Amino acid sequence: MSEFSKQDPFIRNEREAVIAARSDRLAELFAGRAPRHDLDGSFPVENFKDLRESGYLALTVPQANGGEEASLYELVLAQEHLARGDGSTALAVGWHVALVMQLRISQAWPDSLYAALSQEIVERGAIFNSYASERATGSPSRGGKPETTAVRTEGGWLINGRKTFSTLSPVATHCMVSASVESEDRVGEFFVRIGEGVEVDETWNTMGMRATGSHDLVFKDVFVPDGESIAGAALRPKTPADSDHGGAMLHIPACYIGIAHAARDFALRFAKDYRPNSLNGPIADLPNIQRQLGELEAELITARTLLYSLADRWDRDPAGRAELRADLGLAKYVATNGALRIVDLAMRVVGGAGLSRNLPLERYYRDVRAGLHNPPMDDVALSNLAKRALSSTE
Structure with a gap:
C-alpha cells in the first residue's frame, strides 16, 4: 500500500x-x-x-x-x-x-x-458567485425569466431587482447577475462589484446548511459599465450549455459526500468506544452494528468511486465531456441520496445519543438533506439517464 x-x-x-x-x-x-x-x-x-x-x-x-x-x-x-x-x-x-x-x-x-x-x-x-435565483422564477435551471432588470444608461446599465439563495452574500465581493434587458427579448449577465446599491436582506433561516449566508441580495440602481456586461442570449427554454458541460458542478456531490464521511467517522469512533455495562466489549463487536457499518461503508465507497472516476474521465478526455452530462447528474444523484442513507445508518449505530445537539451527528443529518435541493434535481438527473438509454436503442 x-x-x-x-x-x-x-x-x-x-x-x-x-x-x-x-x-x-x-x-x-x-x-x-x-x-x-x-x-x-x-x-x-x-x-x-x-x-x-x-x-x-x-x-x-x-x-x-x-x-x-x-x-x-x-x-x-x-x-x-x-x-x-x-x-x-x-x-x-x-x-x-x-x-x-x-x-x-x-x-x-x-x-x-x-x-x-x-x-x-x-x-x-x-470572493465571487453567480446570482440568478428569484422567488417568482424558482431555480434558474428551469428557465424562468428574471424579474431583475437591466436598463440602459449612459456608459452602461442600471441593475434593479432581488435575488434569492444568494450564497456567500455576507462576504461576496464580486458577482454575476442575470437580468432581463428592457426593450430587448433577452437575458443579460452582468459583472457586479458589490458595494453601493447592493444590500443583504437576511432571510436565510433553514433546517440545514444554516451557515451558508444564502440570504436575499437587493440591487438598487447598481451601475455596471459597458465593459463589464456579458452577452445575453435570446429568451428560450434554458439548457445548461456551458462548455465544461457541468463538470464544475461536481463540487456539490463532493460536499455532501464529505459531510457523510464525517458522519461515518463519528459512528466508527462511537462504536469502538461505547461500552454499555450490559456488554463485555464495545458495541462494535455486535453483529447488527457491524452490518450497519458495512452497509454504510458500501454506500460511501460506491459514491466516492463514482465521483472520483467521473472527475478523472472529465479531466482526461475534454472532447468527451458532452457525453458525460448524464453521468455527472448520476454522480450527484448517487452522492446526495447516498449521503442521506449514510447519515441515517450512522444515527442508527449511535442510537438516541445521535439526536443530541451536543454532538455533530444531528447537524450532519440535517445538512445532507439540503443536497436534494441543489442542481441537478433528482428528476432531471433520472430523466437525462432515461433519455440517453432510450436514444441508445434507436
Whole structure:
C-alpha cells in the first residue's frame, strides 16, 4: 500500500496530498466553530479569513494568473475533505471555486475581465458567485425569466431587482447577475462589484446548511459599465450549455459526500468506544452494528468511486465531456441520496445519543438533506439517464 493510499485511496500523488492536507487542516478548524454558527444561523466570517490566508480561494484560478489551476479531480478532492469539517462553509466556497473553474474552461468572458477577477482573487482574496435565483422564477435551471432588470444608461446599465439563495452574500465581493434587458427579448449577465446599491436582506433561516449566508441580495440602481456586461442570449427554454458541460458542478456531490464521511467517522469512533455495562466489549463487536457499518461503508465507497472516476474521465478526455452530462447528474444523484442513507445508518449505530445537539451527528443529518435541493434535481438527473438509454436503442 502506498503512502498516499494510507491517507485516502483517492489521493494519487504528492500534489493531491498537499491539496487534501490543506483542506484537512482547515476542516479541523471549521469543525470547532460549526456548532455555534449552526445554532445561531450566523455566517462563519472567520472561516473565510482562513480560506483567504491559506490560498484556497485561488484553487481554480489559472496558473498564468497566479492561481493553482486545479483539475476537476483536485477540486472534488479539496471540497470533499473540506466538507468533513463544516458542510456550510464547503458548499459556500464551492460555488466560488467551481464558477472560477467553469469560466476558466468555458472562456465565456472577455479575457481582460476574467484576468481582472483572477487578479482580485489572488491579490486581495476576492470572493465571487453567480446570482440568478428569484422567488417568482424558482431555480434558474428551469428557465424562468428574471424579474431583475437591466436598463440602459449612459456608459452602461442600471441593475434593479432581488435575488434569492444568494450564497456567500455576507462576504461576496464580486458577482454575476442575470437580468432581463428592457426593450430587448433577452437575458443579460452582468459583472457586479458589490458595494453601493447592493444590500443583504437576511432571510436565510433553514433546517440545514444554516451557515451558508444564502440570504436575499437587493440591487438598487447598481451601475455596471459597458465593459463589464456579458452577452445575453435570446429568451428560450434554458439548457445548461456551458462548455465544461457541468463538470464544475461536481463540487456539490463532493460536499455532501464529505459531510457523510464525517458522519461515518463519528459512528466508527462511537462504536469502538461505547461500552454499555450490559456488554463485555464495545458495541462494535455486535453483529447488527457491524452490518450497519458495512452497509454504510458500501454506500460511501460506491459514491466516492463514482465521483472520483467521473472527475478523472472529465479531466482526461475534454472532447468527451458532452457525453458525460448524464453521468455527472448520476454522480450527484448517487452522492446526495447516498449521503442521506449514510447519515441515517450512522444515527442508527449511535442510537438516541445521535439526536443530541451536543454532538455533530444531528447537524450532519440535517445538512445532507439540503443536497436534494441543489442542481441537478433528482428528476432531471433520472430523466437525462432515461433519455440517453432510450436514444441508445434507436
